[in-house]
Structures are given as structure tokens and as C-alpha cells.
Amino acid sequence: MRARYLTALFFFILGTMFSTESSASDDAAKLQEEIHHKGWIVYCSRADNGTWDLFLCRPDGSDKRNLTNTADFEEAAPRFSPDGKKILYRRLDKGSTINHDKWGFQGKLTICNSDGSDPVEYGGEGEYPWAAWSPDGTQIASLTVKGIQVIDLASRKVVKEFPRKGIYQQLFWSPDGKWFCGTGNHGGESWTVVRMNLETGEVNALRSFQTCTPDWYPDSEHVIVSSRPAGQPANNGYGYTQLWEVDGEGKEQKLLYGEDGVHIYSGAVSPDGEYILFSKCPDDGGGAERSGGTICLMRSADAPTIGGPSPELRKVHPDVKNGPVIEIDKGWEPHWTYQEISVRP
Amino acid sequence: MGSLWLACSQEPNTGEDPEVTTRGSVEVTAQLVEIRGEFVNRADYDYAFVMKYKVLEVHRGKVDSDFIYVAHYNPEKPRDRVADERVSDVGGTLQKFHAGDIHRMALETPIDDYFMGGIINRYFEEYKGPIYWAVWTNPVSK
Numbered sequence: 001m002r003a004r005y006l007t008a009l010f011f012f013i014l015g016t017m018f019s020t021e022s023s024a025s026d027d028a029a030k031l032q033e034e035i036h037h038k039g040w041i042v043y044c045s046r047a048d049n050g051t052w053d054l055f056l057c058r059p060d061g062s063d064k065r066n067l068t069n070t071a072d073f074e075e076a077a078p079r080f081s082p083d084g085k086k087i088l089y090r091r092l093d094k095g096s097t098i099n100h101d102k103w104g105f106q107g108k109l110t111i112c113n114s115d116g117s118d119p120v121e122y123g124g125e126g127e128y129p130w131a132a133w134s135p136d137g138t139q140i141a142s143l144t145v146k147g148i149q150v151i152d153l154a155s156r157k158v159v160k161e162f163p164r165k166g167i168y169q170q171l172f173w174s175p176d177g178k179w180f181c182g183t184g185n186h187g188g189e190s191w192t193v194v195r196m197n198l199e200t201g202e203v204n205a206l207r208s209f210q211t212c213t214p215d216w217y218p219d220s221e222h223v224i225v226s227s228r229p230a231g232q233p234a235n236n237g238y239g240y241t242q243l244w245e246v247d248g249e250g251k252e253q254k255l256l257y258g259e260d261g262v263h264i265y266s267g268a269v270s271p272d273g274e275y276i277l278f279s280k281c282p283d284d285g286g287g288a289e290r291s292g293g294t295i296c297l298m299r300s301a302d303a304p305t306i307g308g309p310s311p312e313l314r315k316v317h318p319d320v321k322n323g324p325v326i327e328i329d330k331g332w333e334p335h336w337t338y339q340e341i342s343v344r345p
Numbered sequence: 346m347g348s349l350w351l352a353c354s355q356e357p358n359t360g361e362d363p364e365v366t367t368r369g370s371v372e373v374t375a376q377l378v379e380i381r382g383e384f385v386n387r388a389d390y391d392y393a394f395v396m397k398y399k400v401l402e403v404h405r406g407k408v409d410s411d412f413i414y415v416a417h418y419n420p421e422k423p424r425d426r427v428a429d430e431r432v433s434d435v436g437g438t439l440q441k442f443h444a445g446d447i448h449r450m451a452l453e454t455p456i457d458d459y460f461m462g463g464i465i466n467r468y469f470e471e472y473k474g475p476i477y478w479a480v481w482t483n484p485v486s487k
Contacts, residue, residue, distance in 0.1 A: 099430070100389075101389075101390070102430060105430070105431065106430075143461075144461075145457075145461040146458065164461070166457065166464075168461045168462050168463065169461075169462075185463065185464045185466070187469065188466050188467070188469025188470065189469075190392060190463030190464055190465055191463055284389070285389060
């Protein structure tokens with residue numbers, strides 16, 4: 001009798017496991033179907049030729065193609081222009097190691113069409129560091145040691161300058177044109193993501209302590225960041241970097257995705273704010289020095305989500321949604337446009 | 346006994362060399378009063394670390410205070426191996442920082458005009474004045 005009961009229990013647990021797995025698989029399939037036609041994602045990845053190239057794919061990872069296919073360069077950190085017609089990126093000499101903290105200083109600023117055609121080296125080696133698109137795509141902002149310069153792309157003239165107020169890397173311009181965000185020193189703390197008001201030049205902290213790689217939400221009122229909170233026992237006390245959302249005042253802080261065992265970087269938001277891109281990698285920094293991490297996608301509405309067993313992280317965040325997460329490809333620094341691109345086969 | 350003789354027989358070193366006397370806009374000999382807290386022992390993160398000095402002599406430029414706060418780039422590295430892709434124009438002969446030691450330094454200020462990176466400043470709450478950027482750092486022995 002007892003044996004029969006135990007057998008029944010075993011099959012019940014097994015059935016529940018399969019059902020949960022099947023349900024998760026269904027959820028992921030639904031998400032893939034939902035996003036398949038929502039524009040394109042550009043990212044950098046190791047190509048068959050061994051160098052970093054730019055790749056384009058649908059948000060579900062399908063229709064992947066190598067945009068640049070250049071065996072003589074390392075190409076990194078692509079960003080679509082706001083109208084989706086151009087891509088800005090850094091082109092490094094073959095064999096250069098992309099540094100996850102210095103890539104904005106590295107190589108030459110290069111701009112091509114969104115289908116990869118007509119690449120033009122806009123500057124020399126190391127020029128226009130941390131170049132970021134203006135909201136209308138006619139200008140770039142560049143973060144230099146002497147300050148933030150706004151450069152008119154057509155004339156190459158510096159049309160405005162701002163003191164950088166401690167910002168030292170990863171500069172991005174808000175879609176409404178009113179703000180910069182970046183990683184900087186603020187209030188005696190390094191690795192703080194800050195926001196600068198372009199009208200007043202005032203800077204406020206969005207999230208301090210081991211926080212970097214910010215990017216704007218389309219509402220210009222929220223920023224996605226990578227952050228490694230203190231007090232994590234995992235990884236010999238070093239902890240793991242997680243993906244967070246913060247508001248422009250730095251008051252609301254929300255975990256988006258975390259997973260013990262991997263560091264979460266390359267956070268980017270879909271053009272409507274409904275979806276989130278990120279990469280996960282065992283190496284802190286996102287793995288730019290090697291082959292990047294696994295680029296993933298999830299719904300914003302499913303945040304916070306925690307991946308893997310992550311027992312310590314789940315203790316800190318017990319109310320997670322565990323939404324589906326799609327793995328797209330191996331790479332680094334993805335960016336999304338909803339514009340259609342006539343891509344070459 | 347031998348090492349004591351060797352120490353006593355060493356020539357005093359003023360730290361003067363063609364680099365420290367020409368680089369930067371300020372040149373001082375100063376005693377490292379305090380290294381507050383631990384360095385960040387992370388090989389893959391560059392940073393500058395602020396240390397407190399007592400000024401003993403001003404060789405060039407103007408220094409308005411008896412105590413200055415100096416940021417050293419990646420302080421766990423010997424100065425002759427500290428220059429890199431991010432910061433190419435720093436150096437010196439100092440091998441290791443010890444509180445109480447005397448250094449001859451070529452400096453610039455304000456730091457933000459010369460260094461764009463993370464700054465660990467554990468004096469931020471108590472000191473709001475200029476932070477000097479250490480361009481060249483040599484040890485001084487008496």
C-alpha cells in the first residue's frame with residue numbers, strides 16, 4: 001500500500017515538473033512570437049573570422065546576419081540612430097581587446113547605414129570618446145576630460161560644451177533632449193550613475209555604489225543600470241551584478257533581473273519600453289574582453305525576475321514574477337529599433 | 346648590523362629628477378600622512394585614490410594649505426608601471442605607498458581637468474577643497 005502511494009507521489013511530482021517546464025517553454029514561445037516582428041536588434045559578437053563584427057537579428061534571435069563581416073577590424077558597441085537609419089559604433093584595429101570600461105575611448109567612431117552599408121570613420125583613433133546620438137540624430141555628445149561636447153555631425157563643429165561634473169564614462173542623451181546620464185564620481189562615491197540637467201548643468205545621483213552602464217527608457221524619466229549591491233554573500237562576498245531600473249530623481253529603485261552565478265550587463269530597453277535586453281556572463285563587466293555574454297530578452301512587466309536557483313537573491317527579493325527570458329545570441333551591447341531595415345541577405 | 350651600516354651609509358635622496366621637476370604645474374615635497382582605508386584590489390577596474398599629505402616644501406607653483414589631498418592612479422601599482430591606455434602621462438620611481446613616507450611629486454589641479462575615471466575619496470565629507478592629481482611621484486629619503 002505504502003509502495004503504491006510512493007509511486008503515485010513520484011509520478012505526481014514528475015508530472016508537476018514536466019508541466020512547469022512545459023509551461024515555461026510555452027511562455028517563452030509566446031514571448032518569441034510576440035516580439036518576432038518588432039523591429040531589429042543590433043549587437044556585436046565574435047564572427048566566424050574570429051573578430052568582433054556587428055550583427056543584426058529579429059528580437060527573437062531569428063534572421064541573424066553579419067552586418068559588417070570585416071576580418072580586419074574589431075567592431076563594438078553599436079547604437080541605432082533615433083530614426084533607426086544609421087548605426088554608430090567603435091571600430092578597433094584587428095586583435096585589439098575591447099575593454100568593458102574603456103571601449104568609449106577605444107578605436108575610431110564609425111557610422112554606417114542600418115543595413116551595414118557605407119561605413120564612414122568619423123574620427124581618428126580615440127576621437128569623439130563615448131559618442132552618443134542626440135535625440136534628432138543630427139548631433140553627437142562626446143565625453144572628454146575637459147567636458148561634454150555637443151558636435152554637429154554635418155559640420156563637425158562643437159556647438160555646445162558642458163562641464164562633465166564628475167561623469168567619466170558611458171554617456172547617453174535622453175530621448176526628450178533634456179538630460180544626459182552617465183557613470184561618474186558623485187558625493188565622494190565613484191561608480192555612481194548620475195543624471196545631468198542640460199539647462200542648468202546640475203547633476204543628481206540616480207544610484208550609487210558599484211553602478212554603471214546606464215541607458216534611458218523612452219519616457220526620459222527612467223534609466224536602466226547594472227548594479228552590484230553590497231552585502232551579497234555569494235561569489236566570496238563580491239556578489240553578482242544585477243539589472244535595475246531607477247527613476248530620474250534616484251528615489252525609486254527596482255530590480256529588473258538578477259541571477260547568482262552571472263553578472264548582468266548591456267541593459268537596453270525596447271523603443272516602447274515594453275521589453276528589456278541584457279547580457280549575462282560569468283565574467284564581471286560583460287565579457288567584452290573575450291566573447292561577451294548571452295544576450296537575453298524579457299518583458300518589462302515581468303520584472304523583477306530572477307534566473308536560476310539563486311537562493312541568496314531570492315531571499316532578498318521574495319516577490320519575483322519569474323517571467324520568461326529568451327536567449328538571443330552570444331554577444332555584447334545590444335540595441336533595438338522598431339524601424340524596418342531592408343537587410344541584405 | 347650590516348644592513349644598519351648600509352642604511353646609514355645611503356645618500357639622502359631628494360627625489361629630484363628631470364621628470365618631477367618639469368611635469369605638472371605644481372611640485373612639492375610632502376609627507377604622506379594617511380592612507381585612509383584599503384586600496385581596491387581589483388585588477389580590472391582603474392581608479393584614483395585620494396591620500397592626505399603634509400606639505401614640507403613647495404618647489405614650483407602655488408599651494409595654499411599645509412595639508413593637501415592628492416589622488417594617485419591605481420595606487421597598488423609601482424609608479425614606473427602605472428601608465429596605461431587610460432592614463433599615459435603618470436609615473437615616477439616610487440614602488441609602494443606607506444603612510445609616513447616622504448614623496449616628491451609633480452601635481453596638477455583640479456583633478457577633473459586631467460583624469461577621467463573613478464575617484465575614491467574617503468575625505469569627501471570633511472574636505473571640499475581641490476584634489477591634486479599626481480603626475481609624477483618619487484620617494485625621498487633623508
